[in-house]
Amino acid sequence: MANEGIHREWASRIRGHEESGHLVESVVEILDCAALCFTEMGFQGTSIDDVARRLGATKGRIYHYFRSKTDLFFEVHREGMTRLMDAVTAAMDAGGTGREKLQRMVEAHALTMMQNVAYEAVVVQGVHLHRLSATTPEQRVILNELMDVRHQFEQLFVQVFHEGQADGSVRETADTSLAVKGILGAVNWMAIWYRPRADESPETQKAMAVEVAGLQIKGVT
Amino acid sequence: MANEGIHREWASRIRGHEESGHLVESVVEILDCAALCFTEMGFQGTSIDDVARRLGATKGRIYHYFRSKTDLFFEVHREGMTRLMDAVTAAMDAGGTGREKLQRMVEAHALTMMQNVAYEAVVVQGVHLHRLSATTPEQRVILNELMDVRHQFEQLFVQVFHEGQADGSVRETADTSLAVKGILGAVNWMAIWYRPRADESPETQKAMAVEVAGLQIKGVT
């Protein structure tokens, strides 16, 4: 995995509450509830009490693990980005022509959006908050990291796009960045409208991801 | 304009502050400032004082025209949707094959996003707030209207998509709704990343709109 090093370093470091590289269960529970709340009600629309209530606890529990509401939001965002990065880098590293890689990457992106709607909806929300509520200098650092990773994420697609143009599997375009932003927009938008159905099978999800990716890739080949 | 009647009725009715079908200047000023604030800081992140400060006034002025912060947000949203609807219906009513109409509609959509970033970023934000902060019954009515209009907007594209499939200018797809959501997502996403440059000419904007639309339409033809 060529790009693992790029993002692994910034994952999982909430006040040191981790063991063997994984977040402890208590933290995951909190993040899950927070993701749902933020997704349904927005950052500022969610109170810590809301998250606590959903957790079946009180704020004491949350403030034991997270310094502030902003830190909590950032951590959910970070986790969402990590899952996207993992999925897309894996798809990217499996070889093939530029076009084949691109198709797989977009599929992976779409599938991850569907399988982690709550987290990814927070990531999409986070795009809005440019520097909002980054009060402490420490938070600014984290915010900058998150923005960097989003940029790196986009660059993965740009890079493979160019590979594809080099090997002739992807069409020449007026503006590569614009083309990539279009593709990523189409997929990111899924966080807005996609909600899993009760009876939805993994096969159906996969089929949707392939369909969405196919339409986008067709546009650039 | 076949669809004018669909949305004209819900435009411009802020406490009756309108003359000859247009909003009075005072209201437009407030909406402009509010749009900028909401775009930069989000709905809950924006205080009425923020809007007032930007306006060079105090809240008294705002509360004279709008009952509540929520009403203000809704009105910005409504204005943004109106501009989108106007542009897209005009593009749609100019005739041609399904594919040609679709291309023009997406171009118009994209161009409107660029020319009204603040308003349209609020529209995009508004998609998140499903029923958030719709406290009074009157607000619920307005929110429902806004959601209806968003749905109608999407249906315009679905409809022309089918026209195109009927006349053979648009490819058959597994799921029309999915294909349209992809296109709209790609264009809506512009509200996130696009910010006009100081020296950007209308021609450059138009060229970008055509490029974005072209890539999307190529995917479905």
Place this chain on the structure above:
DNA sequence: GTCTATATCGTGATAGAC
């Protein structure tokens, strides 16, 4: 590690002068 207070403050909304 989780709870129950509680301090503290920002913000939405109103009342009333001008």
Place this chain on the structure above:
DNA sequence: GTCTATCACGATATAGAC
């Protein structure tokens, strides 16, 4: 029609018991 108070309330964050 716009301003200057001012109220009322909810939410973040903390302190300290258990």
